[in-house]
Amino acid sequence: MFESLSDRLSVTLKKLRGQGRITEDNVKETLREVRMALLEADVALPVVREFVERVREKALGQEVMRSLTPGQALVKIVNDELVSIMGQANAELDLSVQPPAVILMAGLQGAGKTTSVGKLARWLKERQRKSVMVASTDVYRPAAIDQLQTLANEVEAKFFPSQTDQDPVAIAEAAVTQAKREFVDVLIIDTAGRLHVDDDMMAEIQRIHAAINPVETLFTVDSMTGQDAANTAKAFDTALPLTGVILTKTDGDARGGAALSIRHITGKPIKFLGVGEKSTALEPFHPDRLASRILGMGDVLSLVEEAQRQMDVDSAQKLAGKLKTGKGFDLDDFRDQLRQMSKMGGISSMLDKLPGMGNIPDAVKQQANDKELVKLEAIINSMTAKERKKPEIIKGSRKKRIAAGSGTQIQDVNRLLKQFTQMQKMMKKMGQKGGMSKMMRAMGGRFPGGGGMPF
Incomplete structure (x- = not known):
């Protein structure tokens, strides 16, 4: 996420970190580089x-000039200003109303609005423990209603049916009535997508808004449209009282112009980031954490929170018990670890949150893809129970059978066994007294590229 901006800013600020003195000249030079990095990231010029x-x-103020580490002080200023531009703190959904709390979704066609409805429904169910109903007022595109019904089934949300011959306002009103009847906590209304800011379509969504009086009106916009995303959000805000923005497709956006421009131009907070295609790929927007990621300092807090949510406690305790008693770490355990990683958004999502990723060679990053997780699990699934317990028995003919059964090559099986052996050694050290601290000292804070990680 936002790789090119992150790389550019990290390189620029790295030059200053080690300098003993901050002068007007080197501040001017640094800010010229920062300005170019932001413009190349398609951040709006006023921003x-x-x-x-x-x-x-702030950089030329007394606080920085007198600092023992002026370079570090300047990096903190840049970090703080990034946070300030994006909105200081996470803007939570306001659901403190008599149920159902109605959320109206608006956005341009192709921005991922209907998909975001499904993601938001799942997030509300899993994170907020809310009962959720979804309804579509998009009578112009029959596939939109079918798509929302499919998503509702996937995330186990209630679906309010609608037809293409119905009036959108009538659908919305009927959905509210049904949600009240079924004592639903949150009702999410999907609206017709717009190819552009069209007067007739805007008038329709205004009528829907007036009829149901939603507590939240969220604008869904594609991150990769850069500062145009902010300008489109502003145009919608003149027609609708927006309460926030969902920024989609951020996992494919190397620039970050939309994230840095929207709050400043519209005055509306970004509430969520769409970070992938899966229904779980929705993250609350934390300006401070994103600023840290942009500056190459990672987002360990989000990583820990995700681990706590997704961790299979029974599986973790079982593994800890095995290590403590000296029993071997086997391929069943390795498969459990792969599944946990997949639940946490996959390798790419995890690496994106780790500090210092800007220093990792591109070749290593490119190998870290989630298809590799699927391949590794397929290989393990092709083994017998005995082979998973005793990997040392896997020789020539067994490797050939496992490769054929998993649709992979013998080289892939060899690679998995090598990675497993490395992870087995690591786990053995962790099982010893003081093993974790010894292992961390041995690693010396280095990133384990290929050492136990499945890529």
């Missing part, structure tokens, strides 16, 4: 101007 000016004022 860039204000950002650079505020950093300059």
